[in-house]
Amino acid sequence: MIVINDSKLIRIHVNYFFKKYSIEGSRATASLTALADRRIAIIGVRNRLIRKVDSLSKLNIKGAAVDSLKLSRDLSVKMLHNNDVAYADTVANPAAFLEINSLIDFDQDFEGYKKFIIRASSRFPNYRLIKQLREDAIANAKIFEEEYLVGDKLPYITLPDETGIPYSTSTLNGRYYLIDFWSTWCQQCKLFTKAEYKILQETSNVNLAVVSVALDDQEDVWKKTIVKNKFNWVQLIDTKMWQGTAARTLKFDSIPFNFLVSPKGKIIAKAIKPDSLESIISRLSLNKK
Known part of the structure; x- marks a missing residue:
């Protein structure tokens, strides 16, 4: 039960026997209750359509009838x-807004969400939490609006290593370095870390620094993964993940991802595939220390 304190006198009537309650005196709470009723009705229709489509798919039934059900399902979601x-x-x-905001799924429409939050912030200009949502939405949208290209100078970032000590990529100025982004739950990321491991173990004379940045809020799991897999190069973590320094500063929108950077700090290559890493590194003549 959600009650918004928007009135001097709010009455809550509870019937424990029938497990029902009613709230009087709060307009915001009443509006949320009405919204919840509409949501329950729409979700009920959506779920029935989903079950029907799934049942027909299992029976391998196709045709106009199934297409119509799928269209109705998608319309109910919309x-x-x-x-x-x-x-x-x-x-x-504003409290009612925040409650429904937590339920709305904009999926990958970051620009749409940014506009949505900007509209709200203009209506609630002095509400701190909505101000913060506005800043976050604008920052996230920028990640997808902008990107660093080959030839651009890559900004430095500072994040903690596995001992908690801050590490800045500015210390790599004057060296070639590879920086990659991953997470302990990312299966595709494992292919790239294997390629990195191979280069560092089998080509010891390569004049290349490697930095791995985990976008992960499970710090203990991250530390155990480092030890288990013997990752003996620089390991950093950004526990704020997509809201953190790495993604917001370097403007990448997926993992695994990586940048290969020159001694002058410029991007030589980006989004290198695991099976291409060795050949790209070898062409740079990095063995000349």
């Missing part, structure tokens, strides 16, 4: 989204 956004765009209480 209806739920539009219903939530319409409520959020018009609700007068």
Whole structure:
């Protein structure tokens, strides 16, 4: 039960026997309750359509009838989204806005979410939490609007290593270095770390620094992974993940990802595939220390 304190007198009536309750005196709470009822109705329709489509798919049934069900399913999903956004765009209480904001899924539409939050911040200009949401939304959208290209100078970042000591990539100025981004739960990332390990173990005379940055909020798991896999190069972590320094500064939007950087700090290559890493490194004549 959610109660928003937007009135001097709010009455809550609880019927323990029938497990029901009602709230009087709070307009914001009443609006959320009405919204919840609409959401339950739409979600009920959506779930029934999903089950029907799944059942027909298991029976390998195809055709216009199935396509129609899929269209209705997709429309119900869109209806739920539009219903939530319409409520959020018009609700007068910032706490009610924050409650529904946590339920709205913009998926990968970062620009759409940015515009949505900017509209809210203009209605609630003095509400601290919504101000922070606005800053976060703008920063996240920039990651997808901008990117560093080959030839650009890559900014430095500072993050803690496995001992908690801050490490800055500025210390690599004047050297070739490879910086990659991964996470302990990312299966595709393992292929790239294996390629890195191979280069560092089998080509000991390569004049190349390697830095791995984990976008991970499971710090203990990260440390155990480093030890287990004998990652003996610089290991850093950004526990804020996509809200953190690495993604926001270097503007990459997926993992695994990487940059190969020249001694002058310029990007030589980016998004290198695991099976291409060795050949790209070998062409740089990095063995000349």
